[in-house]
Amino acid sequence: MIATNAIQFALQGDMFHCPIKGEFEYLSDALILIDLNGNIAATYQPFDAEYALARDELKLAGKLTELTKGQYLLPGLVDLHCHAPQWPQAGKGLDLPLYDWLQNYTFPLENRYTDLDFAKEVYGDVTKTLLANGTTSAVYFASIHREPTELLAQTCLDVGQRAFVGKVNMDNAEQCPDYYREASIEKALYETELFVNNVFSLKGNDSGLVSPVITPRFVPSCTPTMLNKLGELVQKYDLHMQTHCSESDWARDYSQTQFGKTDIEIYADAGLLNNKSVLAHSIFLTEKDVEMIKRYNAGIGHCPLSNMFFANAAMQTRELLDHGVQIGLGSDIAGAPSPSIFRAAFDAVSHSRVREEGVDVKLSASDRGTAGSRVSFIEAFWMATTGGAQVLDSKTGVFAKHYHFDAIVLETNKDVGNLRIWPDFDTPKDILEKIICLAQKENIKRVWVQGKQVV
Incomplete structure (x- = not known):
């Protein structure tokens, strides 16, 4: 069990970040938990033993937000x-x-x-x-x-x-x-x-x-x-x-x-x-x-x-x-x-x-x-x-435990802007490159700083 009372909210969905220069991580259907201070309490991937239990408990507590297909969580x-x-x-x-x-x-x-x-x-x-x-x-x-x-x-x-x-x-x-x-x-x-x-x-x-x-x-x-x-x-x-x-x-x-x-x-x-x-x-x-x-x-x-x-x-x-x-x-x-x-x-x-x-x-x-x-x-x-x-000597930029949760949800949608994803042949690397090349303000649907949604 997790202490859901210590968790402000959690997000489940597809995520990108770059913990190491020159490399990226694509976390498919991952789970990220944000504590009451707006910091990252934990991250889980579907193969982790705690994943299903944490997701179910947070959902039951009304603290889970699920990203839709075509939405991606990125560091701010x-x-x-x-x-x-x-x-x-x-x-x-x-x-x-x-x-x-x-x-x-x-x-x-x-x-x-x-x-x-x-x-x-x-x-x-x-x-x-x-x-x-x-x-x-x-x-x-x-x-x-x-x-x-x-x-x-x-x-x-x-x-x-x-x-x-x-x-x-x-x-x-x-x-x-x-x-x-x-x-x-x-x-x-x-x-x-x-x-x-x-x-x-x-x-x-x-x-x-x-x-x-x-x-x-x-x-x-x-x-x-x-x-x-x-x-x-x-x-x-x-x-x-x-x-x-x-x-x-x-x-x-x-x-x-x-x-x-x-x-x-x-x-x-x-x-x-x-x-x-x-x-x-x-x-x-x-x-x-x-x-x-x-x-x-x-x-x-x-x-x-x-x-x-x-x-x-x-x-x-x-x-x-x-x-x-x-x-x-x-x-x-x-x-x-x-x-x-x-x-x-x-x-x-x-x-x-x-x-x-x-x-x-x-x-x-x-x-x-x-x-x-x-x-x-x-x-x-x-x-x-x-x-x-x-x-800046700042604990942001990656989705890791104890880092500040500064993040954005970017949506790829054929009715919004110029960014298009073709799931049949766009790899995760392709998707990230397309985001960099084509993302516009209209694609950014949510923004959090220190765990607080500001957009």
């Missing part, structure tokens, strides 16, 4: 890099150079968030949109303003999304617009530390569903003093940290010219690297950088689509995965227009294929690309779930 998706204030500009100006895009669209828009009514409207919409697309964990850049950023944290808590929210810091007068930068280092640090403590103290956040993140925008936007002081906050509170890292030729060259160091060396020296650091992009890494990322157990937020627009080069995803670097995926709203991490997973595969095959028709096929740089759909799905969770 993890978005490691999303600029929440930029949501209104998604899909705009992406044919511009990065500098022009930032100056003409991004900085004027982010500066509007002193208007709390405007912030409330946008933040309510972006959090709900990401949840509806299956993103159960999101890492958000906000703006430089404390109160609107606290509003974003509160909004995430209200809608039930696991979130990591950062007040942006940028104070370098040579690189930041006069109208959009910190008034002073002292005020910025005071506001940042106050933000950290206020997020920890949010009513209803006892379980830490929403976490504060230290957020230097990137090396050129911050003075050395700012970076060092933010590093002290990371160390003092053992906080998550997010930033842009070696994203473009210009950013790489700036760090080398101004400091004689790489971005990774600068962040490490400032105390900003730890096992919860999210380094968005990370295109131009040296061998020493890679070893330092591994030494600190930091992770990379791979944003393949925005890299195509703004990064000047392709990330060495294959080599970094093979080298054991922790990598997840980011939407990079609005440097890319799609809020779907399924789209990011698809783009990660596409990005790697273009890199492998090359693009210059003037070169021979043997010289055109980078051999062996292909990323599989299974690896991309691992990055979208397990890999992203590992970067």
Whole structure:
């Protein structure tokens, strides 16, 4: 017998997850039990001795939900890099150079968030949109303003999304617009530390569903003093940290010219690297950088689509995965227009294929690309779930005992969207690949975060 009074609910049906990088598990007609705290109490498969008894007892207790044929349970998706204030500009100006895009669209828009009514409207919409697309964990850049950023944290808590929210810091007068930068280092640090403590103290956040993140925008936007002081906050509170890292030729060259160091060396020296650091992009890494990322157990937020627009080069995803670097995926709203991490997973595969095959028709096929740089759909799905969770040091991403139950039910239905399954000849691997390639918001029927249904 099982203690049904200790179980909040259970689900029975077909499930996918990727506990091991490069591999997937298809659990046919499996049973997953969720405890009263929203964590996974147990998983059973039909061949397990406890399966039938547990299923029957939970059904008798009215705590069993059975998925229908064509529905699949997957771990919730993890978005490691999303600029929440930029949501209104998604899909705009992406044919511009990065500098022009930032100056003409991004900085004027982010500066509007002193208007709390405007912030409330946008933040309510972006959090709900990401949840509806299956993103159960999101890492958000906000703006430089404390109160609107606290509003974003509160909004995430209200809608039930696991979130990591950062007040942006940028104070370098040579690189930041006069109208959009910190008034002073002292005020910025005071506001940042106050933000950290206020997020920890949010009513209803006892379980830490929403976490504060230290957020230097990137090396050129911050003075050395700012970076060092933010590093002290990371160390003092053992906080998550997010930033842009070696994203473009210009950013790489700036760090080398101004400091004689790489971005990774600068962040490490400032105390900003730890096992919860999210380094968005990370295109131009040296061998020493890679070893330092591994030494600190930091992770990379791979944003393949925005890299195509703004990064000047392709990330060495294959080599970094093979080298054991922790990598997840980011939407990079609005440097890319799609809020779907399924789209990011698809783009990660596409990005790697273009890199492998090359693009210059003037070169021979043997010289055109980078051999062996292909990323599989299974690896991309691992990055979208397990890999992203590992970067955040979060117990999500797989269906295993004691992990948080962050999950989605995805439905394949000929009357919904473009995703079609042909049971006669689609293997489980085929189905998972089709989900990555074709799933849309309309296919996502339920979303849970910490055992609570939020969609």
